[in-house]
Amino acid sequence: MGITEVAKRALVGRKLRSTQLGETLLPKRIALPVFASDALSSVAYAPDEIFLTLSLGGLSAYAFNWKIGIAVALVLAVVIASYRQNVHAYPSGGGDYEVATVNLGPTAGLTVGSALLVDYVLTVAVSISSGVQNASSALPWLNGHEASAASVLVLLLMAMNLRGTKESGKAFAVPTYLFMLAILMMGLWGYARYLTGNLPEAPSAGFTIAPESQYENGVTGIAMVLLLARAFSSGCAALTGVEAISNGVPAFTKPKSKNAATTLLLLGTLSVTMLMSIVVLADLMKLRYVEDPATQLLKNGKQIGAAYEQDTVIGQLAKTLYSDFTPLFYFTIACTGVILVLAANTAFNGFPVLGSILARDGYLPRQLDTRGDRLTFSNGIILLAVAAIVLIQAFDAEVTKLIQLYIVGVFVSFVLSQLGMIRHWNRHLTTENDPEARRRMHRSRTVNSIGLGMTFAVLIIVLVTKFLAGAWIAIVAMVAVFMLMRSIGRHYDRVSTELEIDDTDVMLPSRVHAIVLVSRLHKPTMRALSYARVSRPNTLEALTVEFDPAATEELMAKWDELAIPIPLKVINSPYRELVRPVVRYVKELRRQSPRDIITVYIPEYVVGRWWEQLLHNQTALRLKGRLLFMPGVMVTSVPYQLSSAGRARRRFGRERPVPGDVRRGFRDRG
Template identity: 50%
Template sequence: MLTFLDALKRILVGRPFRTERLKQAPLRRRLALPLLSSNALSSVAYAPDEVLMTLAIAGVSAIYFSPWVGVAIMAVMLVIIASYRQSVKAYPSGRGDYEIASANLGPRAGTTVAAALLIDFVLTVAVSMSSAAHYAVAAFPVLSGHQTQLAGAGVVLLAVLNLRGLGRSRLGKALPTYLFIGAMLVMILAGAISAGLGTLGAAPSAGFEIVPQAGYDSSLTGLFGAVLVLRAFSTGSAALTGIEAPISNVQNLARPRARNAASILLMLGVIATVLTLGTMFLARAAGVHVVEDPQANLHADGGPLPADYIQHPVLGQLAQAVFGAGSIGFFAILAATVAVLWMAGHTAFTSFPNLASHLATDGYLPRQLRKRGDRLGFSNGIIALGVGALVLVLIFNAHVATLIQLYVVGVFVSFTLSQLGMVRHWTRQLASTANPRVRHRVMRSRLLNLVGFVLTAAVLVIVLVTKFIFGAWLAVLAILVLYLVMFSIHAHYAAVDRELAVDDTGTAKALPARVHALILVSTLRKPVLRAVAFARASRPSKLEAVIVDIDQEATARAVAEWDRLQIPVPITVLASPYRETAAPIIDYIKGIKSDSPRDLVVVYIPEYVVGRWWEQLVHNQTALRIKTRLHFEPGVVVASVPWQLSEETHGRALFEAERGDHHPEHAGQDQTGQNTPQHDGGSTT
């Protein structure tokens, strides 16, 4: 019979899958490309917005340079992809940057990379769902003002679906990415042709005047201008998140795995470059204007915009300029964008639990994260990611521009340490390689990774300098805290392993001098009689019952009933002047251990087993508190004696057995046949 919680779990998660379902055919490139690139390609939905929004601080003339900022970002992407193509051949296990940094730079670097990636995965879900909510508002303006609720619902739904397994069809998961690529290529091509013919429509915001912020009135000249361009570059570098996915999933690819991963990386780089640069050049041609605060920084006809103005994302404005508002093409672009953002979130819900399971296996995260759930996913990791992303969405009200400031830091920490690790890897290989041809190949790979390291380190510095006060400090703090937590967990597990390791001293084989058994009694009922029977069956060296005197009348009745039934176990009454239950028992046990340090004390606690989940709330609470306290006492074993509340018949037989088992000639002997003093019904300690 299912409990309420079990029934709720079945409704939300579904019936368990057999372990055999883990076995799936390796991914071929045509399916691996969309499945592993959705995270990187989805950044086209928000990275151009952030570049335009940042440059708009200096006015309308500054956004003219936005495509060239995009060119710089894509150049960095292609260099990183070229470097990763070398990395995947050297480390095809699927542990990605975490393994590369750990193997070549040590566990501290590896843990730093892991912490950065985990934080980045949480931000990926939060940013993707927040951005999807804004595109939903662009399609249906009636939803305006509900972006936070939409994004939060998206996170929860993603978590539930991943707990359920999100379906088994790989083609179904690949389709949204292919549709997004196709829709974007059609829009970019149609927009480019229209722009060449002079028939391209204007974006809804094209006629608005951008009011520059104070200090940036002189466009991009001077120090402020240079800093602003660097800030736009660092913010737009969100387009690079997710490109590490192929190297982290090599083990799922068809053979030759490393070569297929390298091909997927190359195709991903080409597609991302075409879509991102096409979007940014088309946005300039259509006159797209986006700012962080439309009511303050956009003017129309010389005055501020109305308070109910809704600023649509760049892709929404481009779809309206190319296909027309309300057209099939307009809704197709928005639907495809929401779909790829959804799949980007799903990718993070796969990558985060997988990385967490690796870390748990290595002892850096709780080992519960290694366990697969009913539907074969790493359920605890999925829940942790869902909670983290939901908290971010609610705290920042699904505001993409704010969440983006926390983004990128983690992924560039990972890029930088990974590239440095590969430089050290090739250097070590070079020292042990004599073949001239092989040495030349290794030197070329090392040079490529060295360029990648210098470039990613430079970008990381730019990101930290230009975004630190705008929110990047939160990401740095989160990475640092998670790093310290992981090392604390690892130190704890290492200490436990050292303490529990079996050595040759014979300590683990040593037996206690005697076994002193205690039966806890509150009122004389059938569960207590079962505990008496179980305790006697174990034949301890000494056996006694204890009752805490909280209510004198109730205690007297229990002791009198104990005598009337002639139960062959002495009972001791423990005084409790402050009406505590656990403290007198702990003190009594400490007294036993003080007199006989080598004795083992076994405490039998009768407990109810109830049929409904809510009934547990009104039973066993005192027993739970006592067990919790006893677990911290050395040399004490707690034995729970369950009583199923439906066992009335069996309980009556036990009751009668206890009465009939008592014989006067045995009244003065314990379970070993030795004489023991009888209770007087009122002894106290």
């Protein structure tokens, strides 16, 4: 085993057989942290976005924070109920893409696919960046290095997921459950102190907020509606990741649909509880959270300046509630930072699966449908990591900038999925006669109809309030991915059409004309000549290109001396070119006999060291590159192994000692 193979095994683990795929399936206790970590972790930054947006209207706008939280929780509950219908109706793992494609057509399916692919990349970028930002509350040395730290974390997540879904799920399950415990425990402790009358105020409670210039005279009328709509759309970031479970149904243990639906219910219950506990607790503790604290936060009417370090919403709550016991503060911050990083793991499970389905349908490169050593779609995992790192570096890991791009794609998929499910139930209702089944279908259709109305309204609000703030970038990215997939699909369709067998494919060519390229008369040339003769073409000739008349005369003399029974043709090259004269000669033969097949035999050296490859075969590569594009021309490489290739073959092909050989006295068996 070479060094590269040893490193690969250390990174991803031992290979798994295709028959071991069942061993990678997930029970609910592991599937919840694997597929729901994104949705659960969004409660760590969705409250931040609500408070951040409301701060634009000054302190008076904060009166709506808990009301917006309830609106977000209501939408989340409806979407969860809708997706429970999806996993029962479409358990194959296509999720929103399959629902839209089957019920609305390929264009709608591709729209959903492009939206989800972009959203998965953004999920990784936002989650990792938010985790690093939260960690900086406890680790000040991270300030200024967020993008680099986030990129390293993406690579670590990639490495973990290359080891397999179940392995990464087991590794990430404990931190996810600890995060749930930390948030729920913080909420219970805060409400207990509130009920006993000793709930402290947040450190920022003593500040007032300077409103943006357009809200200086108060927030009323249309301005109030727009501000609340923008805060609501920002809070709807809490819905991201809900669709991942419907995409990952095949990864559940049996019964797959039932387990996926139960996991969705757990996800919805936990997300709503955690989100509302944070928002209401922050309101009770009079927390202030703004985009630019140096200028927006005022103390006695004066700006507090750049010296003030603003913690996140969870950071402020935990620091205040656990002021007498700082280990719990660090525990909460650590769990929050870790879960925000691990939230990206949802995308590392959803993106490769969706990519494999799109590749299977011919809309993405077929390599994305190939399982790696650990039965994961490793090419998709690597592609996602690279795309996320590019995005993190481009936006310098700033969550405030990235979040504006974030939820457009997921709500596009929500809307089309709900519309597709309504079409699904309408189609089945036309053929179903059982009264009980029809009642269930009517109930499911009602749930999806409510989901469609809510998600469509949120999508409009998101587009109106966030388009100029950065959402247009996500839309452009979705359009670009959509057009790319369309182009790939057309390419595969065209190739498939061209490769279909017709009458001309069962007819034999009229003749086969073989050409052996000769530069010098040596062993590789003799092997190529022998191979060409054994293949028994209709006509056979050797071809050499003349650079030096003296060398050509010497070649012809030796040819006659060895009595080689193949005619040697010499073509002149006044400009000392090799490739162009050969290509011109082959083209002329094709023009004279279009129905003939021309086979060109090229002798090649096989070497065992990488630097030796640089010294040989460059002309052969260029010549093959030109000839391969000519119709009716076959190119055959005739290898000749040099001694270094033989040593390499023996080195890599030698049998290694098996476990126990050394103990029993056996040595290397090579």
